[in-house]
Amino acid sequence: xxxxxxxxxxxxxxxxxxxxxxxxxxxxxxxxxxxxxxxxxxxxxxxxxxxxxxxxxxxxxxxxxxxxxxxxxxxxxxxxxxxxxxxxxxxxxxxxxxxxxxxxxxxxxxxxxxxxxxxxxxxxxxxxxxxxxxxxxxxxxxxxxxxxxxxxxxxxxxxxxxxxxxxxxxxxxxxxxxxxxxxxxxxxxxxxxxxxxxxxxxxxxxxxxxxxxxxxxxxxxxxxxxxxxxxxxxxxxxxxxxxxxxxxxxxxxxxxxxxxxxxxxxxxxxxxxxxxxxxxxxxxxxxxxxxxxxxxxxxxxxxxxxxxxxxxxxxxxxxxxxxxxx
Amino acid sequence: xxxxxxxxxxxxxxxxxxxxxxxxxxxxxxxxxxxxxxxxxxxxxxxxxxxxxxxxxxxxxxxxxxxxxxxxxxxxxxxxxxxxxxxxxxxxxxxxxxxxxxxxxxxxxxxxxxxxxxxxxxxxxxxxxxxxxxxxxxxxxxxxxxxxxxxxxxxxxxxxxxxxxxxxxxxxxxxxxxxxxxxxxxxxxxxxxxxxxxxxxxxxxxxxxxxxxxxxxxxxxxxxxxxxxxxxxxxxxxxxxxxxxxxxxxxxxxxxxxxxxxxxxxxxxxxxxxxxxxxxxxxxxxxxxxxxxxxxxxxxxxxxxxxxxxxxxxxxxxxxxxxxxx
Numbered sequence: 068x069x070x071x072x073x074x075x076x077x078x079x080x081x082x083x084x085x086x087x088x089x090x091x092x093x094x095x096x097x098x099x100x101x102x103x104x105x106x107x108x109x110x111x112x113x114x115x116x117x118x119x120x121x122x123x124x125x126x127x128x129x130x131x132x133x134x135x136x137x138x139x140x141x142x143x144x145x146x147x148x149x150x151x152x153x154x155x156x157x158x159x160x161x162x163x164x165x166x167x168x169x170x171x172x173x174x175x176x177x178x179x180x181x182x183x184x185x186x187x188x189x190x191x192x193x194x195x196x197x198x199x200x201x202x203x204x205x206x207x208x209x210x211x212x213x214x215x216x217x218x219x220x221x222x223x224x225x226x227x228x229x230x231x232x233x234x235x236x237x238x239x240x241x242x243x244x245x246x247x248x249x250x251x252x253x254x255x256x257x258x259x260x261x262x263x264x265x266x267x268x269x270x271x272x273x274x275x276x277x278x279x280x281x282x283x284x285x286x287x288x289x290x291x292x293x294x295x296x297x298x299x300x301x302x303x304x305x306x307x308x309x310x311x312x313x314x315x316x317x318x319x320x321x322x323x324x325x326x327x328x329x330x331x332x333x334x335x336x337x338x339x340x341x342x343x344x345x346x347x348x349x350x351x352x353x354x355x356x357x358x359x360x361x362x363x364x365x366x367x368x369x370x371x372x373x374x375x376x377x378x379x380x381x382x383x384x385x386x387x388x389x390x391x392x393x
Numbered sequence: 394x395x396x397x398x399x400x401x402x403x404x405x406x407x408x409x410x411x412x413x414x415x416x417x418x419x420x421x422x423x424x425x426x427x428x429x430x431x432x433x434x435x436x437x438x439x440x441x442x443x444x445x446x447x448x449x450x451x452x453x454x455x456x457x458x459x460x461x462x463x464x465x466x467x468x469x470x471x472x473x474x475x476x477x478x479x480x481x482x483x484x485x486x487x488x489x490x491x492x493x494x495x496x497x498x499x500x501x502x503x504x505x506x507x508x509x510x511x512x513x514x515x516x517x518x519x520x521x522x523x524x525x526x527x528x529x530x531x532x533x534x535x536x537x538x539x540x541x542x543x544x545x546x547x548x549x550x551x552x553x554x555x556x557x558x559x560x561x562x563x564x565x566x567x568x569x570x571x572x573x574x575x576x577x578x579x580x581x582x583x584x585x586x587x588x589x590x591x592x593x594x595x596x597x598x599x600x601x602x603x604x605x606x607x608x609x610x611x612x613x614x615x616x617x618x619x620x621x622x623x624x625x626x627x628x629x630x631x632x633x634x635x636x637x638x639x640x641x642x643x644x645x646x647x648x649x650x651x652x653x654x655x656x657x658x659x660x661x662x663x664x665x666x667x668x669x670x671x672x673x674x675x676x677x678x679x680x681x682x683x684x685x686x687x688x689x690x691x692x693x694x695x696x697x698x699x700x701x702x703x704x705x706x707x708x709x710x711x712x713x714x715x716x717x718x719x
Contacts, residue, residue, distance in 0.1 A: 284648050284652070285648070288646060288648060289646050303648070303651050303652050304652075305652070306648060306649070306652055309648070309649070319645065319646060320614060320615050320645060320646050320647065321646065322610050322611070322614060322629070322632060322635065323632070323635070325629050325658060325659070325660045326610070326629050326630075326631070326632055326660045327660070328660065329659075329660040329661065329662050329665065330659070330660050331657065331658070331659040331660075332651060332657070332658045332659070333651070333655075333656070333657040333658070333659075334651045334652045334653070334654065334655040334656050334657075335655065336655050339655065
C-alpha cells in the first residue's frame, strides 16, 4: 500500500488561518495499478493567499497546485519520472485512472521544476498579464507595486523595469527592501511597517504614479489612488490585508481623483487570459533565461509544515514564492 | 455703443452656488468695427454643473459655451447672420478682431441651434463617447444611468436603448421618471428621492448591472458598484452630488467587488476624444433626425436669470438640457 497524506479544510476560517482550521489525514492507495493508471507523488506544493479567499467546502482536501512526479505507471504515455502540474491540492499522492487529464511540466531546461508554481506558473502569469494588460505601462511611467517581495510583486517590478519604467516597491522588512533594490533593480523601495504610505509616496514618487499594481487592498489603495497622475491605471490583483477580516473594503472611495484625473481602476484575474498563457510563459522563460527576471523561493520542508507555511503568507514570513517540499 | 452684459464670478464658491457669488456688469463695445472684426451676440447660453467644479479665477467672466449670431461684421468670411459656437462665457456680446478663431455652428437643418449646446454639443458627445468607450455596452447588458433626465443622462439612456440594452434610470421627480419611461423608452425608472437606491436596484435590476454611467457620485456610487455583474464597466462622468461639498468622496471603497467581479471603474472626459468628435456628431445627428434620440431643453428666458438657471442645476429644477435665452 502507498500511504497518502492530505490536509483537510476542517473548520471554516474566521479571521487569520490557524492550525485548528486543518486536520492531517491519511489514505491508503493500492500498490498495484490497473492498465492506464498512474500514481503521482507531490514534489513541490504551492501555498498562496487566494486559498484563504476561495476556500474549498469544509471536509475537502485544501485546493492548490502542485508539481508531481509519476512514481508508478501503467500508461506508456506517462512513464515513471514524468513531471506533471496538477490542481490536486494539499496531498502527497494521487492516483489517476485517466492520465490524459494530466499536464506535463513544460521543459524548463536547467531551471528548477518548482518554477512551474511561481515565476513560470500562475503567479508569474498573473504578474505578466495583470501588469501589462491592467496597467498598460509606458517607458516613461512611474509604477508602484506593494507586497513587492511576494510571488507576484517581485515579477511585476522586474517586468516594469524591462519596460523602462521607474519602479517603486513596498515590502514588510528592511531585508526584503534591500533585496528588491540591490538584486532586482527596483528604483525605490520602502518598508511599509516603518514608513507611513503617504509620506513614502511623497518621498519616493514625488511626481506621482502612473501605474499601480495592488496586492494589498484596504485603506492603502485609497491613498495610492490619490497619488495617481492623469490617466493613471490601477490593476487590483489582490487584497491580502483584507482576506482575514470579516468586513473588508476599508478606506474611502477615491471618487474625485478618478473623475478629475480620468483614472482607471480595474480588477484583474489570470483566468481571463487563458488563451494567451503560452505566449506569456514563453516570454517569461526567455526573460528568466536571459537573467532579466530573477526569482526567489522560500521553501518549507516537510508536508506536515504545510499549514504553517500557509499561515506565514499572512505575516510576511516568506520572501518570493512560498513553496512546500514534502 | 453696444452694451454688453456679463456675469462675473465675484466670490469663491463655498457650498452650493448662490446669487452672492456673481455680479452683473456691463461693458461698452464700439459701434463701428475695424476691418476683419465681427461682433457676436449670444443667442443661447449654456449652464452646466462642471462650471461649479472648475470655476474661473475670481473677477473673471463665468466660463461656458454659447451659440452666438454675428450681428455686425467687417469680415466677408463671417457675414452678419452667421451662427457660431464659442466659449465666450456668460456674456451677451463679444467683439472678435480675429474671426478665424470662430467655429461656425454645424448645419442643423430644421433642428434648433440650441442643440449645439446639448445633444449635438458637449453633453451629447460626453454621453456618446463616455458611454460607448467607457461602458462598452453589449446588447445583452443591463445599464444604469443616474441623473437620467439631465442633459447627458437622457442621451446615455437612449444610446443604450439603440444598442439593445436594458436601461434603468433614476431621476428626482415622478414627472421626470414618467417622461423617461414613456417618451424616451427607458425600461425601468425610479425616483431616487422617494425610493432608496439599494431597494430600487434590487427591484429594477434583479439580475445585476453590466454598465453604470455615473453622473452623481458619492455613497451612491459605492452602492451601485456593489450591484455590478462580473466584468461590469463603470464610467465616472460627473459627481453632481459632491460638487457643493467641501469634502467629497463619501462612501466606502468598493474594493472587494472590483476584485472579485473583475470590474472596471474609469473616469471619462470628453476632451479625450476630440479627434473623434466629428464622427460622434455625425452619428448623433443621424439618430436625432431618425427620431431615435429625442431631446428636451429647459429654457430660461432673460440674461439676468442666468444665475438662477445655474443654481437650479443643483436642485434638479431643469428637465433635459438647461439653456438660457438672453
